[in-house]
Amino acid sequence: MSNAFRIDTTRRKARLGRLLTPHAEIETPVFMPVGTQATVKAIPQDTLEELGAQIILGNTYHLYLRPGVETVRRMGGLHEFMSWRRAILTDSGGFQVFSLNELRKVNEEGVTFRSHLDGSSHFFSPESAMEAQIWLGADIIMAFDECTEFPADRARARASMQMTARWAARSKKYFEEHKHEVLWSAPSQIPTLAAKSAARMGHPDHVGTAALGCPAEQSSAAAPASSRSPGQPGAAVTTQTIAAPQSEQTQSLFGIVQGGMDRELRKESAERTIEIGFPAYAIGGLSVGEPRELTREIVESTLEHLPSDKPRYLMGVGTPEEIVEYASLGVDMMDCVLPTRAARHGLLFTSEGKVSIKQARYAQDPAPLDPNCGCRVCQRYSRAYLRHLYASNEVLAQLLNTVHNLSFYLDTMRRVRHSISLGEESRFLSGLWSRPKP
Amino acid sequence: MSNAFRIDTTRRKARLGRLLTPHAEIETPVFMPVGTQATVKAIPQDTLEELGAQIILGNTYHLYLRPGVETVRRMGGLHEFMSWRRAILTDSGGFQVFSLNELRKVNEEGVTFRSHLDGSSHFFSPESAMEAQIWLGADIIMAFDECTEFPADRARARASMQMTARWAARSKKYFEEHKHEVLWSAPSQIPTLAAKSAARMGHPDHVGTAALGCPAEQSSAAAPASSRSPGQPGAAVTTQTIAAPQSEQTQSLFGIVQGGMDRELRKESAERTIEIGFPAYAIGGLSVGEPRELTREIVESTLEHLPSDKPRYLMGVGTPEEIVEYASLGVDMMDCVLPTRAARHGLLFTSEGKVSIKQARYAQDPAPLDPNCGCRVCQRYSRAYLRHLYASNEVLAQLLNTVHNLSFYLDTMRRVRHSISLGEESRFLSGLWSRPKP
Numbered sequence: 001m002s003n004a005f006r007i008d009t010t011r012r013k014a015r016l017g018r019l020l021t022p023h024a025e026i027e028t029p030v031f032m033p034v035g036t037q038a039t040v041k042a043i044p045q046d047t048l049e050e051l052g053a054q055i056i057l058g059n060t061y062h063l064y065l066r067p068g069v070e071t072v073r074r075m076g077g078l079h080e081f082m083s084w085r086r087a088i089l090t091d092s093g094g095f096q097v098f099s100l101n102e103l104r105k106v107n108e109e110g111v112t113f114r115s116h117l118d119g120s121s122h123f124f125s126p127e128s129a130m131e132a133q134i135w136l137g138a139d140i141i142m143a144f145d146e147c148t149e150f151p152a153d154r155a156r157a158r159a160s161m162q163m164t165a166r167w168a169a170r171s172k173k174y175f176e177e178h179k180h181e182v183l184w185s186a187p188s189q190i191p192t193l194a195a196k197s198a199a200r201m202g203h204p205d206h207v208g209t210a211a212l213g214c215p216a217e218q219s220s221a222a223a224p225a226s227s228r229s230p231g232q233p234g235a236a237v238t239t240q241t242i243a244a245p246q247s248e249q250t251q252s253l254f255g256i257v258q259g260g261m262d263r264e265l266r267k268e269s270a271e272r273t274i275e276i277g278f279p280a281y282a283i284g285g286l287s288v289g290e291p292r293e294l295t296r297e298i299v300e301s302t303l304e305h306l307p308s309d310k311p312r313y314l315m316g317v318g319t320p321e322e323i324v325e326y327a328s329l330g331v332d333m334m335d336c337v338l339p340t341r342a343a344r345h346g347l348l349f350t351s352e353g354k355v356s357i358k359q360a361r362y363a364q365d366p367a368p369l370d371p372n373c374g375c376r377v378c379q380r381y382s383r384a385y386l387r388h389l390y391a392s393n394e395v396l397a398q399l400l401n402t403v404h405n406l407s408f409y410l411d412t413m414r415r416v417r418h419s420i421s422l423g424e425e426s427r428f429l430s431g432l433w434s435r436p437k438p
Numbered sequence: 439m440s441n442a443f444r445i446d447t448t449r450r451k452a453r454l455g456r457l458l459t460p461h462a463e464i465e466t467p468v469f470m471p472v473g474t475q476a477t478v479k480a481i482p483q484d485t486l487e488e489l490g491a492q493i494i495l496g497n498t499y500h501l502y503l504r505p506g507v508e509t510v511r512r513m514g515g516l517h518e519f520m521s522w523r524r525a526i527l528t529d530s531g532g533f534q535v536f537s538l539n540e541l542r543k544v545n546e547e548g549v550t551f552r553s554h555l556d557g558s559s560h561f562f563s564p565e566s567a568m569e570a571q572i573w574l575g576a577d578i579i580m581a582f583d584e585c586t587e588f589p590a591d592r593a594r595a596r597a598s599m600q601m602t603a604r605w606a607a608r609s610k611k612y613f614e615e616h617k618h619e620v621l622w623s624a625p626s627q628i629p630t631l632a633a634k635s636a637a638r639m640g641h642p643d644h645v646g647t648a649a650l651g652c653p654a655e656q657s658s659a660a661a662p663a664s665s666r667s668p669g670q671p672g673a674a675v676t677t678q679t680i681a682a683p684q685s686e687q688t689q690s691l692f693g694i695v696q697g698g699m700d701r702e703l704r705k706e707s708a709e710r711t712i713e714i715g716f717p718a719y720a721i722g723g724l725s726v727g728e729p730r731e732l733t734r735e736i737v738e739s740t741l742e743h744l745p746s747d748k749p750r751y752l753m754g755v756g757t758p759e760e761i762v763e764y765a766s767l768g769v770d771m772m773d774c775v776l777p778t779r780a781a782r783h784g785l786l787f788t789s790e791g792k793v794s795i796k797q798a799r800y801a802q803d804p805a806p807l808d809p810n811c812g813c814r815v816c817q818r819y820s821r822a823y824l825r826h827l828y829a830s831n832e833v834l835a836q837l838l839n840t841v842h843n844l845s846f847y848l849d850t851m852r853r854v855r856h857s858i859s860l861g862e863e864s865r866f867l868s869g870l871w872s873r874p875k876p
Binding site: 037038039041042043044045046066067071074075076081082083363364366376380381382384385388389391392394395396398399400 | 475476477479480481482483484504505509512513514519520521801802804814818819820822823825826827829830832833834836837838
């Protein structure tokens with residue numbers, strides 16, 4: 001068991017949990033910043049750590065093309081290559097490949113596609129997508145699925161969902177046969193969880209541990225074991241609230257539910273995916289152009305068919321209100337490019353609404369971007385300065401804007417967790433954040 | 439006296455000194471990173487502090503056009519606008535205006551030029567350049583000069599040098615009449631030097647203080663005075679090794695020596711500028727396309743005509759070897775866009791030579807960029823990762839590359855200072871740094 005999941009508290013449908021991965025213990029619900037090309041755009045890794053990112057995403061399609069999975073493996077795997085010591089999740093490449101539209105051909109075997117970089121021809125199958133992800137070496141990897149386009153008629157959505165199910169079985173089969181090939185599968189390869197946990201306890205972004213039954217003393221006591229290695233005498237594994245894996249560690253493969261915008265097909269997809277059997281289930285194929293109400297409806301109905309004791313990952317959403325809402329529905333993991341991409345376009349999320357920093361109204365505004373935000377950008381710089389950097393096409397604008405937006409998202413999720421832990425009704429569903437600031 | 443200068447040690451022609459400005463005490467020889475548009479490109483201000491930058495440059499021409507000196511003044515001046523608490527130097531705009539070539543017309547009164555941003559017409563005179571710099575509010579400002587083009591015949595170089603001298607007199611006259619208009623001229627406007635000094639003493643980039651007779655205890659004892667303001671009872675100014683200004687503070691205006699590549703004209707320019715009288719002298723008009731040998735020759739001969747008790751600022755140079763060499767000739771201050779600009783083009787200075795990180799040879803190189811460098815980039819990332827970021831056009835490449843190059847420059851200058859303080863022959867003139875890494 002490489003990725004253990006435990007639910008500590010529930011509040012209506014919302015769950016507060018802990019997901020133990022080989023590189024980090026993750027508090028859920030969690031928001032995962034997207035690091036497409038082995039970098040969360042514009043942000044150094046130490047800043048990501050400071051922001052409290054527990055797990056980030058990498059995109060298999062992009063990394064496969066550049067620098068190539070062989071290069072990443074030779075450099076010690078994705079964690080080592082990008083010097084990120086916490087958890088990583090890679091997607092299967094399916095979503096990116098399906099975004100290529102004219103550049104791909106799908107058949108039962110897999111997908112032939114052309115590189116967006118140089119037009120070269122490539123082929124992804126469930127097996128090769130698993131191989132690529134095992135080589136990259138993320139903590140969590142995803143089954144190879146077909147992301148059904150929107151709109152799609154029922155026959156098309158059904159056929160696509162069925163292929164996803166067949167590909168899920170092939171993904172699992174390949175993974176089970178090859179999962180020990182991940183570079184760090186030997187226990188000595190990874191810094192021990194005890195050391196990690198000790199480090200984590202001292203981190204300012206850690207909220208509500210006492211209430212969650214993970215006393216600091218226990219983790220501190222475990223710290224001396226940090227140098228243990230297999231043959232080392234006296235290197236006993238110390239007891240923790242969540243036991244550290246004591247045998248060979250591997251990645252976890254998550255299944256993905258598809259089925260378009262059809263509740264029945266989603267139910268069938270969930271059942272078939274559960275039948276194959278995965279340690280966690282993702283909901284894919286949403287945020288592909290459908291109205292937001294429909295997204296919510298499909299999420300809510302699909303969640304009913306997923307096992308309550310397994311992590312649920314909603315892929316590719318959403319605005320700050322949406323991630324709060326989905327957490328309240330019982331989603332445990334989410335990712336989205338919105339905070340980072342919007343930041344690069346000068347669109348900033350604040351407690352007072354969405355700010356377009358390029359607007360002339362901010363040119364002489366000495367106030368911090370968000371007076372209620374404690375991030376290093378809001379603590380140091382004015383709206384006038386941020387507006388100047390953006391208007392002057394300065395690289396620093398991208399960095400500072402991204403730091404703030406990620407801080408806003410990660411802080412939002414911390415508050416959600418805190419609110420679940422206190423058994424409080426969420427105070428964060430105001431619906432104001434994504435509206436323009438008045 | 440707003441900018442006091444003291445020479446602590448000399449080694450042949452090289453000098454180790456301290457320049458006291460209203461916002462910071464600067465150890466010289468000093469390298470000043472260039473922050474053209476109120477940002478050292480790609481680098482957040484806290485990272486600049488961590489790198490040990492004591493003083494940075496702003497460009498009056500760029501800030502005048504965008505966001506405008508009125509905006510900067512309304513936002514509290516350049517320090518406040520960009521949230522930079524250490525020292526700033528602004529150039530007069532002369533060099534940038536003269537770089538516009540076809541877009542300018544010069545007469546005795548000043549220069550008419552067109553904005554490179556929108557083609558709009560503007561006029562800079564010695565008086566308006568001083569006004570702009572007083573409004574920006576840097577610690578050190580520069581006389582408005584004409585940067586003589588290269589090559590130029592003797593008549594042209596002489597006429598240009600003479601105009602620079604007349605403009606220097608006008609610059610000084612305007613400055614003396616208006617220097618009290620700087621926003622922070624009242625003593626209470628600036629955090630006290632005692633507080634700054636206390637903060638500085640705790641900074642890891644501080645080298646050789648004990649040898650320089652500035653004991654930490656004294657600074658610490660002075661810290662409680664940090665909240666003093668004019669009418670506050672009991673807010674006595676405490677004694678420090680270098681006394682804090684006790685009266686109204688102003689900017690310092692530096693004079694600039696021109697004269698093209700002619701030693702005689704340089705001598706005459708130095709004499710005329712000294713006759714006008716400035717607290718420090720800059721050597722301008724070099725690094726404009728002339729051979730490096732000629733630059734050195736002109737620098738060396740010009741320095742002979744500058745007073746030894748005043749700071750000497752060589753504008754717009756150079757490579758790592760050059761800044762070491764000029765420091766050994768007795769230059770106290772230097773600035774250059776080279777470390778930041780080269781970084782953005784993937785050219786990195788290391789103790790083993792210059793690295794072009796885009797080269798395929800680094801694609802699978804797990805070593806740090808410079809094994810002898812302690813910067814946060816070399817401590818965390820591999821050449822393979824830096825190469826991937828650069829090849830993938832990732833913004834993080836610009837940030838990490840710039841952090842390393844600035845670290846290399848600032849560290850080089852720290853070593854120069856340390857070596858002067860120990861009375862050692864500089865070990866840093868190997869001439870290897872700017873050659874390609876073998």
